[in-house]
Amino acid sequence: MDFIVSDEQQQLRDSLQKFISKEYGFEARKAIIASKQGFSDKIWAQFADMGILGVAFDEAHGGFGGSSVDTMLVITELGRGIVVEPYFSTVVLGGSLIDLAGSEAQKQAILSEVAQGKMLLAAALGEPNSRYELNSVETTAKRDGAGYVLNGHKAVVLHGESADKLVVSARSAGGARDAKGISLFLVDRKSAGVAVQGYRTLDGMRAAEIKFANVKVGADALLGEAENALPVLERAADFAVSALCAEAVGSMEALNAATFEYLKTRQQFGRPIGSFQALQHRAVDMMIHCEQSRSLALLASVKVQSEDPNERKRTVSAAKIQIGRSGRVICEEAIQLHGGMGVSNELAAGHYAKRLAMINATLGDVDHHSERFANAA
Amino acid sequence: MDLNYTKEEQAFRDEVHGFVHDNLPKDIADKVLHHKRLVKDDWVRWQKILFKKGWVAPNWPKEFGGCAWTPIQQHIFDEECGYAGAPRVMPFGLVMVAPVIQNFGSQWQKEYYLPRILSSEDWWAQGYSEPGSGSDLASLKTKARFVKSAQGEHYIVDGQKTWTTLGQYADMIFCLVRTDSTVKKQEGISFLLIDMKSPGITVRPIITLDEEHEVNEVFFDNVKVPARNLVGEEGKGWTYAKFLLGHERTGIARVGESKRELEQLKAIAGKQLRNGKPLMQDPRFRDRVTAVEVELMALEITLLRVLSSRTKPGPEASILKIKGTDIQQALTELTMEAVGPYALPFRPEARAGDWHGEPVGPEYAAAAAAVYFNYRKTSIYGGSNEIQRNIISQMVLGL
Numbered sequence: 041m042d043f044i045v046s047d048e049q050q051q052l053r054d055s056l057q058k059f060i061s062k063e064y065g066f067e068a069r070k071a072i073i074a075s076k077q078g079f080s081d082k083i084w085a086q087f088a089d090m091g092i093l094g095v096a097f098d099e100a101h102g103g104f105g106g107s108s109v110d111t112m113l114v115i116t117e118l119g120r121g122i123v124v125e126p127y128f129s130t131v132v133l134g135g136s137l138i139d140l141a142g143s144e145a146q147k148q149a150i151l152s153e154v155a156q157g158k159m160l161l162a163a164a165l166g167e168p169n170s171r172y173e174l175n176s177v178e179t180t181a182k183r184d185g186a187g188y189v190l191n192g193h194k195a196v197v198l199h200g201e202s203a204d205k206l207v208v209s210a211r212s213a214g215g216a217r218d219a220k221g222i223s224l225f226l227v228d229r230k231s232a233g234v235a236v237q238g239y240r241t242l243d244g245m246r247a248a249e250i251k252f253a254n255v256k257v258g259a260d261a262l263l264g265e266a267e268n269a270l271p272v273l274e275r276a277a278d279f280a281v282s283a284l285c286a287e288a289v290g291s292m293e294a295l296n297a298a299t300f301e302y303l304k305t306r307q308q309f310g311r312p313i314g315s316f317q318a319l320q321h322r323a324v325d326m327m328i329h330c331e332q333s334r335s336l337a338l339l340a341s342v343k344v345q346s347e348d349p350n351e352r353k354r355t356v357s358a359a360k361i362q363i364g365r366s367g368r369v370i371c372e373e374a375i376q377l378h379g380g381m382g383v384s385n386e387l388a389a390g391h392y393a394k395r396l397a398m399i400n401a402t403l404g405d406v407d408h409h410s411e412r413f414a415n416a417a
Numbered sequence: 418m419d420l421n422y423t424k425e426e427q428a429f430r431d432e433v434h435g436f437v438h439d440n441l442p443k444d445i446a447d448k449v450l451h452h453k454r455l456v457k458d459d460w461v462r463w464q465k466i467l468f469k470k471g472w473v474a475p476n477w478p479k480e481f482g483g484c485a486w487t488p489i490q491q492h493i494f495d496e497e498c499g500y501a502g503a504p505r506v507m508p509f510g511l512v513m514v515a516p517v518i519q520n521f522g523s524q525w526q527k528e529y530y531l532p533r534i535l536s537s538e539d540w541w542a543q544g545y546s547e548p549g550s551g552s553d554l555a556s557l558k559t560k561a562r563f564v565k566s567a568q569g570e571h572y573i574v575d576g577q578k579t580w581t582t583l584g585q586y587a588d589m590i591f592c593l594v595r596t597d598s599t600v601k602k603q604e605g606i607s608f609l610l611i612d613m614k615s616p617g618i619t620v621r622p623i624i625t626l627d628e629e630h631e632v633n634e635v636f637f638d639n640v641k642v643p644a645r646n647l648v649g650e651e652g653k654g655w656t657y658a659k660f661l662l663g664h665e666r667t668g669i670a671r672v673g674e675s676k677r678e679l680e681q682l683k684a685i686a687g688k689q690l691r692n693g694k695p696l697m698q699d700p701r702f703r704d705r706v707t708a709v710e711v712e713l714m715a716l717e718i719t720l721l722r723v724l725s726s727r728t729k730p731g732p733e734a735s736i737l738k739i740k741g742t743d744i745q746q747a748l749t750e751l752t753m754e755a756v757g758p759y760a761l762p763f764r765p766e767a768r769a770g771d772w773h774g775e776p777v778g779p780e781y782a783a784a785a786a787a788v789y790f791n792y793r794k795t796s797i798y799g800g801s802n803e804i805q806r807n808i809i810s811q812m813v814l815g816l
Contacts, residue, residue, distance in 0.1 A: 041422050041489055043725050109418050300814050312816075320810035321803065327814060328736050335718035336711070342420045358711045365708070410707045411700070 043338070045113065053113050056092065060121035066388050069244070072124060077202060078246040079125040084157050093131055094155025097139060102152025108279065112286035112341035119290025122388075122395050124244045126160055126199035128287070133198075133280040134161025137207045140279075141224055141264030141272045150205070150226075162203035162229075164194035164250055165273070169216075172404040174209070174273050176217050179252065181210035181225065188212070188262070190225065190233075190255040198402075200248030201238030203229050208252070212267055219270050224263040231255050243398040244391065271349075278356040281403050282340040285359040288399045289337045292330040292370050295392035299326065299374045302389075306379070319377060326373050329366035336362045353416040357409035364406035367396035420718070422489075429490055433497040440466050444770065446502035450681070452784035454629065454768045457540065457586045460504050464537040467506065474511050474535055481519055481527075482535050488724035492672075499673020507583070510534040510541035512668075514591045517608065517657050521649035530589075530610070542613070544578040544592030544635060545658070552804050554593070555602045555655060559637060561594035561609060563644070563651075570644035572596075572609060574617075574637045580798070584620050584633035587613045593654050606654035610646040617641070625794070627787035628765050662800070669734065669799070670720045670741035675713055678748045682706065685781050686755045696755060709747045716740050732812035735805035742795035742802060753789040756782035763787065 045053070063083065072080045087093050096111045097103025104110075111132065118127055131154060138150050138161070153159035170176035179192025190210050200206065206227045214221030229236065233255035238248040264272050300323055303314030313319055340359035346352040371393035375382035378389050385391075400406065422430065445459045467473035475491055477483030486494065499505075506512070515534050518526050533539040550557040559576025574594060584590065590611050597605035611618075617640040622630045649657060683706065686697040696702050719740070723733055753760050759782035766772055767783050776783065796802045810816045 041426060041721060041725065042419055043722055045418055300816065303816055314814075314816040317807070317810075320814075320816050321806045323814055323816060324806040324809045327809065328740060331719055331733075331736055332712065332715040332740065335715040335722065338418075338722075339420060339714070339718050342418070355714075358714050361707065361711045362715055407704070410704045413707050413711070414703050 045109075049110060049113055052090075052092070052095075052110070053117060056090065056114060056117040057120070059086070059090065060117060060123065064121045064123060069122065069124065069391075073240075073244045078240065078244075079199075079202070083123075084125055087125065087127070088155070088157030093127075093157055094151070096131075097135065097151045097155055098147075101139075101147045102155040108282065108341050108344050111279075111283055112337065115283045115287045116290035116337075119287035119395070120294045122244070122291060122294075122391055124246075126162070126202065126245075128280070128283065129163065129199040129203070130154060130159075130161045132283045133163045133276065134203075134205075134207055136276040136279045137161075137163055137224065137263065137273075138226075140276050141269065146226065146263065159205065160199065160203045162197050162200045162206050162248075163276075164197045164200060164206045164208045164227075165277075166195045166197070168193055168195050170195070172408040173217065174277055175219050175222065175270055177209050177211045177222050178216050179208065179210040181212045181223055183212065184256060186259040188223075188225065188257050188259075190227070190252040190257065192252050194250045194252070197248050197250050198241075199246055200229070200250050201236050201246055205229065206234075206250065207263060209269060209273060210252075221267050222269045222273070223266045224269045224273065225257055225261045226263050227252075227255060227257055227261060231257070241398060243395040245398075274349075275352075277403055278352055279344050281356050281360050282337070282344040284399050284402060285333070285337040285340055285356075285363045288363045288367055288396060289330065289334045291392045291395050291399075292333060292367065295370060295374050295389060295396070296323075296326050296330055298389050298392070299323065299377050302378055302381070313377075322373050322377065326370050329369050333359075333363050333366045350416045354413055357404075357413040357416065360404055360409040361406050361413060364400040364409070367400055371396045422493075426489055426493060430493045430497060433494050434501075436470065436472075437497055437501045437503060440470070441501055441503050442466075445504060448770050449502040449504055450677075451780065452768070452788050453770050455504055456770070457583075459770075460507050461537050461540070463504050464506055464511075468536055473506065473537070474515065476512060477515060477535075478519065481515075481531055489721065492720065492724055495668050496673035496676070499671065499675075500677050502677065505668075505674075507540070508668075509543045509582070509587075509591075510537075510539065510589075513543060513661050514541055514610070517591070517648060517661050520660065521608075521653075521657055523645065523648075525645060526610070526648065539588040540583075540586045542581050542584040542587035542590040542635075544581065544590045544611070546580045547577055548579050548634075552801055554658075555606065557593055557595060557606065559592065559594050560598075561596050561607060561642070563596070572642045572644060572647065574609070574611065574640040574642055576637050578635045578637075579633075580623070581620075581633045581635050582631060584613075584635055585622065585630065589613060590635065591648075593658055596651050596654075600652070603655040604652055606658075607651045608648040608654035608657045609642055610648060611637075611640065611642050612646075615640050615642065626790035628763075629787075629791065631791075670716055670737040671745060672713070672717050672720060672741070675716075675741070675744050675748060678745070678752070679706075679710060679713060681781070682748055682752050682755060685752060685779075688779070688781075689755055689757060702751075702755070705751060709744055709751065712740065712747075713744050716744060732808050735800075735808045738799060738805050739796075739802045745795050746792050749785075749789040749792040753785045756785045760786040 092114045094103035095106040099105045181188045181190050208225045208227050211221050233253045235251040236248050241247050304312050306313050336359035340356045343355035374389050381387050475484035475486050479485045547557050561572040561574045564571050592609045593606050594609050595605050596607040617638040619636040621634045623632045687695050689696040691699045759778035762777045
């Protein structure tokens with residue numbers, strides 16, 4: 041057993057960290073968020089140059105043949121910078137759905153484009169009534185000659201408005217919550233019948249409600265096995281959750297560091313407020329929450345590759361539970377310890393806190409994963 | 418990065434598992450698993466079995482009879498022993514005083530005491546806390562006066578120690594005593610090894626909330642201690658005490674024991690019914706168990722990260738104490754709640770190993786509430802969790 045990152049991984053991490061701290065300061069980020077698109081093409085192109093967009097894809101598909109641990113290292117740095125570019129939606133969730141479910145031809149066509157920064161993806165999985173349940177799919181896919189016709193409403197699709205291609209879950213058999221009967225489709229966002237209502241998210245990103253009205257797709261749009269997509273959907277979602285956990289750890293570290301620095305510099309009653317034990321002990325608890333979260337994020341990044349689905353689900357859900365609970369504590373304590381400044385939008389601290397809270401509401405909150413954890417025992 | 422155990426580590430685990438399975442006396446494991454009362458002989462018997470195998474002092478340097486295990490091996494050993502229901506090796510001699518003697522003791526002290534510690538011939542107690550000196554340990558007042566007489570050189574000790582765990586069994590006690598009250602409080606402290614049979618020593622039991630006799634007060638009235646029982650130099654006791662604190666690190670998280678208690682809790686909650694269904698299926702209760710289980714999974718990795726770091730565990734180890742005891746206490750709380758109204762019957766007599774009376778309620782319920790109250794100690798002893806937070810705040814966060 042060892043926790044050592046390789047020299048190459050260390051280099052990747054260092055160069056990304058340097059890049060983000062130089063190019064992605066608070067004001068730069070603010071300007072990016074305020075832009076029409078909500079993220080920066082220039083930053084995205086630089087990510088492509090650095091190789092992080094294809095870090096986990098096979099070399100045969102234009103990637104770098106890295107592991108889930110490489111993804112974890114990268115996204116932790118993105119979390120440290122609360123980077124709003126569509127890395128999670130395109131590379132992590134979209135990318136892993138293509139990687140796990142796609143045919144060789146689909147992978148060839150899409151993953152290398154993603155790795156080069158030429159194509160954006162979004163996963164349209166959730167629905168107004170589905171909450172976090174991947175099996176809860178009311179969007180329909182009806183056979184139409186060799187192809188399909190899609191109808192339905194997908195909710196809170198991260199970066200749905202900017203995506204070139206959408207990965208859509210739709211049902212062609214069974215009841216609304218049945219495990220069987222779900223298929224995945226690759227749909228051009230600009231296809232006739234696709235209506236996208238984009239909006240900002242609380243944490244500075246973008247998302248969209250997407251409605252499908254008689255959207256016709258060909259047989260080649262089918263991604264993976266027809267009517268049996270749930271297992272692969274769960275695997276991809278687990279990978280995405282493990283990455284979210286790693287991202288959260290980066291944000292927790294940065295938020296803790298900012299808070300501890302504030303405790304050292306803010307003076308009241310003639311001394312730094314960090315000299316007060318009531319605040320010191322809360323700071324220590326924030327640090328312990330971060331360390332416990334890091335431990336399970338590490339474990340999840342490794343066990344997400346487990347062949348045993350129960351071990352995979354248990355570990356990933358455990359990590360998401362820990363990150364959800366610890367993220368909430370760190371979010372609230374950081375705001376409180378910053379005093380009035382904590383509730384100001386002009387300070388980075390609150391933006392980290394927002395991201396941590398939204399991560400809990402992405403792909404399953406503490407309650408959702410607590411149930412899943414117990415069921416996977 | 419590889420979070421799987423290596424083949425060698427797995428083989429080591431199998432070896433430990435096999436040994437514990439074959440050699441841990443069933444009556445002792447039974448007591449531990451059912452929270453019955455352990456007596457001196459239970460600990461000594463198990464320690465002698467480990468001694469024979471060469472595993473009783475894995476933390477010692479090889480030259481003194483240690484195992485030269487890696488930190489990961491040490492963790493595997495702790496975890497297997499804890500999980501199987503082995504009693505914890507009494508730390509006062511083997512883990513606490515021995516490294517101090519090895520590093521700062523005289524040749525005579527090494528030759529005389531270390532073999533007796535290793536073979537469990539001497540039972541040691543810790544003489545640190547005093548009625549007026551808990552978290553502020555350096556304020557301690559027990560006095561040792563150096564005297565030279567026809568009978569040789571001695572210290573005369575007067576004062577009181579308290580919370581002395583299992584002091585009723587002790588042959589020896591290592592004490593922090595004040596030898597100089599004219600200097601800074603930390604600099605006037607010395608480290609003495611005192612024979613518990615010395616005239617002038619009185620041990621008085623302190624009965625804890627579970628009505629058990631686990632801790633004591635120890636009174637010293639004009640106790641004569643040979644000068645050769647001073648460890649190292651006069652006035653350096655505080656330095657040795659801090660050195661000692663750095664030595665109880667690997668076992669402090671108690672991951673193995675907590676895994677065992679978690680499993681028992683799940684078994685109990687699987688048998689107890691709520692609304693006609695196993696309590697374990699009740700979402701309210703189940704989620705509370707899950708919360709602890711997740712923290713325990715995280716703690717195990719946190720522990721392994723601390724152990725694997727190339728530097729010696731430092732103040733970060735305080736995290737292990739805080740989180741480890743949080744989890745232990747949460748498990749006792751859930752276990753007490755799991756047994757429902759059977760938390761009420763209190764029958765200390767049923768906790769004796771040789772008790773065969775008529776049980777009240779399920780056997781697993783008998784000690785649940787008593788153990789809950791007993792375990793309140795964990796966040797207080799060994800440096801209270803508040804002191805641990807002070808340590809992290811100052812040494813790690815720099816506040």
